Amino acid sequence: MQLISHSGLATWLDHLAQETTLIAPRNVDGVLLYRPVQSSGDIVWDFVRPVLSVKEAFFPATERVLTIEKTGQQIRLNETVPDGERVIFGVRSCDARGFLAMDALFANTEPVDVYYTTRRENTALIGLSCNEMGETCFCTSTGGAPDDPTGMDLMLTEVDDGYAIQVITEKGAALLPEITLQELAGEIPQPVLNDPVPFPPMEAWPPQFNDAYWADMAERCLSCRICAYVCPTCRCFDVRDEPLPAENGSQHFERIRCWDSCAGEVYRQIAGGHNPRAAKGDRMRNRFFCKFYYYPEQYGPVACTGCGRCVDACPVNIDITEVMHAVQRLAEVEP
Amino acid sequence: MSYTTEIQATARDLLSSDQVSCVIGYEVGPRGRTRPAFIYTADDADRLVWNQNCTHNLTTYLHQKLRPNGYTSAPAETERVAIVVKACDSRAINVLVAESQINREQVHVIGVACDGVFEGAGLGRSDGATLQHRCTECGERTPVTYDTLIGEPQAVDTLDSEHDLAHLEAMTPAERAEFWLSQFDRCIRCYACRQACPMCSCPTCLYERDDSQWIGMGNGLNEKRTFHLGRAYHLAGRCIGCDECERVCPVDIPIGLLNRKLAGEVEAAFGYRAGLEPIPSPLTTILSGKEG
Ligand code: SF4
Ligand code: SF4
Ligand code: SF4
Ligand code: SF4
Numbered sequence: 001m002q003l004i005s006h007s008g009l010a011t012w013l014d015h016l017a018q019e020t021t022l023i024a025p026r027n028v029d030g031v032l033l034y035r036p037v038q039s040s041g042d043i044v045w046d047f048v049r050p051v052l053s054v055k056e057a058f059f060p061a062t063e064r065v066l067t068i069e070k071t072g073q074q075i076r077l078n079e080t081v082p083d084g085e086r087v088i089f090g091v092r093s094c095d096a097r098g099f100l101a102m103d104a105l106f107a108n109t110e111p112v113d114v115y116y117t118t119r120r121e122n123t124a125l126i127g128l129s130c131n132e133m134g135e136t137c138f139c140t141s142t143g144g145a146p147d148d149p150t151g152m153d154l155m156l157t158e159v160d161d162g163y164a165i166q167v168i169t170e171k172g173a174a175l176l177p178e179i180t181l182q183e184l185a186g187e188i189p190q191p192v193l194n195d196p197v198p199f200p201p202m203e204a205w206p207p208q209f210n211d212a213y214w215a216d217m218a219e220r221c222l223s224c225r226i227c228a229y230v231c232p233t234c235r236c237f238d239v240r241d242e243p244l245p246a247e248n249g250s251q252h253f254e255r256i257r258c259w260d261s262c263a264g265e266v267y268r269q270i271a272g273g274h275n276p277r278a279a280k281g282d283r284m285r286n287r288f289f290c291k292f293y294y295y296p297e298q299y300g301p302v303a304c305t306g307c308g309r310c311v312d313a314c315p316v317n318i319d320i321t322e323v324m325h326a327v328q329r330l331a332e333v334e335p
Numbered sequence: 336m337s338y339t340t341e342i343q344a345t346a347r348d349l350l351s352s353d354q355v356s357c358v359i360g361y362e363v364g365p366r367g368r369t370r371p372a373f374i375y376t377a378d379d380a381d382r383l384v385w386n387q388n389c390t391h392n393l394t395t396y397l398h399q400k401l402r403p404n405g406y407t408s409a410p411a412e413t414e415r416v417a418i419v420v421k422a423c424d425s426r427a428i429n430v431l432v433a434e435s436q437i438n439r440e441q442v443h444v445i446g447v448a449c450d451g452v453f454e455g456a457g458l459g460r461s462d463g464a465t466l467q468h469r470c471t472e473c474g475e476r477t478p479v480t481y482d483t484l485i486g487e488p489q490a491v492d493t494l495d496s497e498h499d500l501a502h503l504e505a506m507t508p509a510e511r512a513e514f515w516l517s518q519f520d521r522c523i524r525c526y527a528c529r530q531a532c533p534m535c536s537c538p539t540c541l542y543e544r545d546d547s548q549w550i551g552m553g554n555g556l557n558e559k560r561t562f563h564l565g566r567a568y569h570l571a572g573r574c575i576g577c578d579e580c581e582r583v584c585p586v587d588i589p590i591g592l593l594n595r596k597l598a599g600e601v602e603a604a605f606g607y608r609a610g611l612e613p614i615p616s617p618l619t620t621i622l623s624g625k626e627g
Contacts, residue, residue, distance in 0.1 A: 029517070033586075136366075225527070242551045242553065315531060
């Protein structure tokens with residue numbers, strides 16, 4: 001494995017920022033977010049994880065998917081496929097693992113989502129291993145690890161004199177700096193791990209569907225949507241056509257899609273006003289069943305990477321690890 | 336007796352004598368974070384706690400408790416609940432009563448003469464020392480309405496309440512617009528601010544994106560600006576300054592600044608501060624000749 005010195009890394013990142021769009025963890029008025037940076041000096045190095053996951057660079061909070069122009073009897077649809085190459089630096093393993101879940105739906109299931117897959121193709125991911133897990137992290141319980149390179153193109157891990165570089169894909173190899181890198185002497189240090197959280201197997205979930213637990217645990221939920229919006233795997237969206245300014249005589253619209261969340265009160269409301277998930281307990285149950293049962297059943301991957309974001313951001317401490325403990329306990333009592 | 340023991344004893348008494356069906360208070364979760372708790376039996380009362388991380392304004396839950404069939408239905412008249420409030424939260428009770436959202440008789444208010452709550456509380460970021468902004472401004476640490484008082488009434492010195500508005504007011508309008516737009520730009524329209532707010536009690540929010548008849552569903556700056564400024568106006572003269580909206584915001588938008596500015600304007604124009612008494616805001620009841 002090769003080693004890049006601290007100064008070599010800074011020079012390389014400065015170069016990438018010149019050549020392409022470089023996105024990295026950046027302090028925006030005190031909030032850590034993945035944002036474009038102009039130079040390596042803009043990058044924050046010491047962090048657990050940005051508040052929002054890297055998902056927003058592939059599946060943004062709002063995106064235009066097409067425009068609609070109507071002139072007389074003529075209607076023209078223009079697809080608005082994103083373009084532009086990007087490199088994202090400082091990606092955490094839990095975020096890259098989120099692509100297992102996101103790809104399963106957007107890239108590996110028909111119809112393939114052109115907006116998402118184009119961004120995936122045009123973007124290279126440079127991972128940064130965590131030396132230790134954050135207080136709320138539990139990636140090791142959902143199949144990942146703080147230094148797991150799954151989904152990355154390059155993976156960097158901090159060592160004594162700089163960073164060890166693991167080349168994962170061809171795309172990653174093509175990004176490497178054109179300087180000769182030293183060979184790494186010695187081992188890569190192992191990250192410090194948290195105690196694992198129980199991971200209830202899929203069959204543990206359905207028998208708990210009608211348990212009183214869901215209404216109890218959800219009573220304090222505010223039905224905001226933070227947990228879904230910060231999550232690297234939550235991928236629900238809503239689509240709507242909205243008017244744009246138009247020239248005389250013609251009409252102009254855009255079709256947009258926006259994040260949505262099953263925690264919201266009206267998410268499941270249908271024509272006529274009926275809401276099959278009107279109760280908060282039903283909505284929270286859906287959130288956790290989706291993560292560990294519905295999604296793996298339908299698409300394969302578990303829809304939680306153990307990043308801990310929802311645990312940190314929920315204003316009323318609804319804690320997915322507590323739910324995992326509870327479902328495990330319920331399943332043991334009533335196997 | 337500690338505040339915690341007193342709150343537990345009060346809850347036990349209210350529940351075992353069937354005076355209330357539920358006590359809304361605080362508990363500490365397995366991760367050590369303080370959070371809202373709903374207590375239904377006297378035996379469960381020992382889950383309740385009081386500490387300086389009791390930041391949540393629990394009055395926001397009164398809607399769901401007292402209007403179980405939704406906001407558009409009449410309040411359930413037989414339901415009676417108890418709720419733990421700080422001085423700031425207690426002002427919300429007065430506004431909710433004044434706006435006919437709840438009947439005062441249906442709420443047993445357990446008021447706490449508090450010592451202030453910490454920055455980062457409830458989110459695992461509390462340093463156990465720094466008081467929240469609202470607490471440094473709060474001179475009357477005794478609830479304005481209560482049925483049971485925990486602790487002794489107390490008054491404390493406050494900081495200059497205008498100090499953090501001064502730098503905004505010193506800006507030119509263009510600078511101020513730039514400041515706010517750069518803040519709103521981070522908003523992800525999760526609506527946690529609205530959901531946490533006890534005063535945001537409309538059956539259908541004007542800005543609900545699933546029902547976007549008034550503003551678009553998108554997350555563009557225009558939509559975000561409209562939401563934030565609209566919400567601020569709807570809270571002018573009604574916001575009681577609990578700062579929950581700002582605390583819950585995942586991207587730290589300083590919503591409290593807007594609210595404090597408008598509260599100051601209402602106070603200057605009408606000599607009214609929301610929630611000190613159960614009377615509605617003059618902004619919602621007084622119309623000038625032209626508007627009338
Ligand atoms: S559910 Fe929570 S812990 Fe799991 S991936 Fe999503 S935000 Fe992270
Ligand atoms: S679980 Fe927490 S973050 Fe999610 S909707 Fe409920 S209150 Fe909001
Ligand atoms: S607007 Fe914010 S500070 Fe005012 S009452 Fe609502 S949550 Fe509290
Ligand atoms: S809580 Fe923050 S991010 Fe969410 S809608 Fe309110 S201001 Fe926007």
